[in-house]
Amino acid sequence: MLFKTPLGEHLNRSLDRQVKLAVTGLSRSGKTVFITSIVHQLLHGLQNTHLPFFQIVNSGRLRGTKAMPQPDMHIPSFRYDVAIEQLCGDPPIWPQATNGISEIRLAIRYKSKNPLLKHISPINTLYVDIIDYPGEWLLDLPLLELSYEEWSKQIATACELEPRLSLSEKWRGFLDTLDPLGEIDETAMRQAAILYTDFLHECKDYGLSLLQPGRFTMPGDDLKGAPLLEFCPLLKIPEKMHYDPCLFTEMKKRYEYYKEYVVKKFYHEHFSSFDRQIVLADVLRAFNTGYSTFIDMRNAINMVLKSFHYGKTGVINKLFGGLKIDKILFAATKADHVTPEQLPHLELFLKNMLSNSRNNVIYDGVQTETLAIAAVKCTQAAYTTVQGERIPCIKGMPIKGTQPVALFPGEVPTEVQIPEEWVEGRFHFIAFKPPRLANIHGSGLPHIRLDRVLEFLLGDKF
Template sequence: MNKWITRFSTSTPLNERINRTLDKQVKLAVTGLSRSGKTVFITSLVHQLLHGLNSTHLPFFQIVNSGLLRGVKAMPQPDMHIPSFRYDVAVEQLCGELPTWPQPTSGITEIRLAIRYLSNKPLLKHVSPVSTLYVDIIDYPGEWLLDLSLLELNYEQWSKQIARACESEPRLSLSEKWRSFMDSLDPASEADETTMRQAASLYTDFLHDCKDSGLSLLQPGRFTMPGDDLKGAPLLEFCPLLKIPQDIDNQSSLFAEMKKRYESYKEHVVKKFYNEHFSSFDRQIVLADVLRAFNTGYPTFTDMRDAINMVMKSFQYGKSGLINRLFGGLKIDKILFAATKADHVTPEQLPNLENFLRAMVTKSYNNATFEGVRTETIALAAVKCTQAAYTTYQGQKISCIKGMPLQGDKPIALFPGDVPVEAPMPEEWVDGRFQFLEFKPPRLANIHGSGLPHIRLDRALEFLLGDKF
C-alpha cells in the first residue's frame, strides 16, 4: 500500500489537533434551504477534486490552474459516529446510462478528502515541499441551522411568532387543520399524551405542506428532517400554542408540558448540534434555490429572504451576536451563499442572479463582514444540464437555454425570463412571468476522465479552500 495512504489513513484526536493547528485540515460545512441541491453539489465537488489532476474544468481554482496539485484521494472519515456521505451511490445515479438526480440526504453525513500539493508558501517549501490538506465535508439540513434562532426565544415568544405567520397566506390555508385542532384545546387542561401527539403530528404535516409549497422558514427543523436518531422520539411531540394563557400554575397543564418539551428540544437537540458539530466548522456554504422562489410567488420569496437572513444571524460573532452571547468564540471565518441551478437561466442573466441574492442579504452580509467573517455570494450550477442556444423571433436573435425537461422525454429550447436585479413589487409577481423549469441531468460519455460540467464551481472552491494551499 502507498506509504502516504498508510501514514495518514488513521485518524486520532492528537493528529486532528496537530493538523488543525498547522492549518492542514479544514471542516467545510454544506447546508441548504429546502430543495437547493446539497447532494448534487457535494457529489460534483468531490468528483471535481478527485479528477482535478487532469481537469480542464477548474480554471479559477488556482491549485489546479498553477500545476501544484499532486492528487486527491477519499480517506476514512475522522468521525465514526457520523454516517458517511455515499458519494459512490450518488455519482452512480448521476452518471448512469439513464442519469437521475441523486436521492437527497435526510440527516448529517460526512466525507473526507486528502489533497496532496506542492506548497506555495515560503516556509513550507523548505520544511516539506509536498503537503497534504485534509478536507472534511459535512452535509447537514438547512432546517437544523434555522433552529439556532430558537435559542433566542422562549416558548411564549416562539408561539406568538408562529401564530403571526399563520395569519397570512400561504400559511393561513396550509395550517387550517392544525389551527382548528388547537382551537379546540384548553391550554390550562391536564396534558394528555394522545392529544399532544396528535397536535405535534398535525403541526408536522403543516410544516411538510409548507416545504412542498416552496417555503423555507420551517421550525423546528427536526420536525421535517428528524434524522435517524430522533424519528418517533417524544422530544418532537410538541407544537406552538395559538393563544398563550395567563398565570397558569398547574405544572401538569398542556401549556406547561408543551413549554417543557420546547425547552428540552433546545437543550438536547439544538445546543447539542452546535456543541457536537457547528462549533467545529471552519468554512460554510449555504445553498438556495432562488429561481424556485421566482416561480412560486412573492410569499415564497419573502420567506426565503427571511430564512437566509436568519441563517446570517447565526454567523454574527460580535458581542451582540447570537453565537457569542450563547457560546462565545469565533470559529467560522468564511461563508459563501450560493444561488443554485444557474444553468436554468441564460448566460447573460448570471450577474443578475448573483446580484439578486446579494441584495436579499445586504444588511446581514454587512454585519457578518463587520464582525470579521468573510462573506461572498455566487450563482453556480454544480452539474450543468443545459446548453446555451439562440433562436430568432420577429427578426431578432434571442438567447435561450436547451435541455431535457424533468417531466419530458424530448429536449426543448426556451427563454426562461429575465432575472430582476431587485425584488419586484408584490403586485408584479403575476402568474407566468417566470418559467424556470427543472431539467434532467445530462448523459455524459466520459465521467472518469475529468470533472462534471458545471458553472462557477471552481470559483466556489477557490473562495472556500484557495487560501489553505
C-alpha cells in the same frame, strides 16, 4: 503528518493543514449535489480541464486528492459513491433528499509554493472535512434563542396571514378545543403534534421555507415516531399561570427538551467549529412560486444567518464558543437554469436579497464573495430567432420529459421586486435532468463557477 487527537485536530487547523467547510442551505437548495460535484472535481483534479480559476490545478501544483477515513467514526460516511453513480448513471438521476447526517474527509496533496517550505516539505497535504445534513434541520438553529412563549407567538403571527392562515385551519381548529391550563392529555398532545406536522408539510408543498421545528418534517431515522416530537406551539399563551403541570407547561417542557437534546447536540457536534462557509440559496425556485414564498425564503435564510452571527454575540459562539470563520461565500445555485448573460443579474439579486446578513458578516471582519453557480450544469447556452430577433436561450432535458427543450426562462431582476411585479408566468425556470455524460471518470462534471468557489474557499491554503 496529521494529528488525530482533539488537541491534534486543533493543531492541524492552526497549521493550515485542515479546513472544515460548512455547507449551509435550506432544504432542496442543492447541498448534496454541490458536495458530490466538489468531491468529483477534486478527485479528478489532475485531469480536470474545467477548473481554470482554481490556481492549484492551473499552476500544475496539485498532486492528487483522495477520500480518507473521516475524523468522526460515529457519523455515517457521505455516500459519494452512491450519489455519483446516480448522477452519472443511465439514465442519470438526482440524489434523494437527505434524511440524516453524513461526513466526508478529503486529502489534497500539493507542491508547496512557499520558498522556505519547498525545501523542508516539498509535498504537503490539506485535509478538507465536509458534512451533509437535511436542510430542514437548519431552521432549528434560531429556536435556540427563542423561549416557548416567543416561538408560539411568532407562529401565531405568521398564521394570521395567508397562505398560513388557510393551511393551518385544521390544526388551529383542534387547538381551540384544548385548554392550555387543563390536564395533560397524551392523546390530545399527539393529535395536536400530528395536525401541526400536517400543516408544516402543506406549507412545504406550497413552497414555503420557514418550517419549524425542522425534525417535524424531516425526523431522520433516529427520531421517527419518537414521543420527543409530540408537542407544538400554542396559539393562546395563558396570561395567569398556576404552577401545577398542565398542557401548556408540558408543551413547554418538551420544546425545551427538544432544543437541549436535539438542536444543541447537532449544532455543538457539527457547527461549533468550522473555518469556512458556503451559503447556498435556490433563488430561482422562489421566482417561480411567487412573492410570498420568496419573502418566506429570504426570512428563513436571514434568520439562520443571524443565528450563525460570526461575532461574539452569535448564538453558536454564546453557547459553544470558538467559532472563528474567516470566509463566507454566498451562492445562488442552479444557475444553469438561466441564460449565461443573466448570471451577473442573479449574483446582484442575491447580494441585494441578503444585504443585511452580508453587511453584518463584513462588519465582523469576514471576507465574503457572491457567485451564481451550478454544481452540475444540465443545460447548454444557445440562440433562437423569434420574428427576426436573435434571442439567447438554454437547452436541456426537462425533468418530466424525454425530448430536450430550448427556452428563454426569463430575465432575472437585479433588485427585489414589489409584489405587483411578481406576476404569474413571468419566469419559466423548469427543473432539468442531469446531463448524460460519456466519459464521467475522465474529468470533472460540467459546472458553472465551481472553480471560483474552490479558489475562494481553499485557494489561499495551498
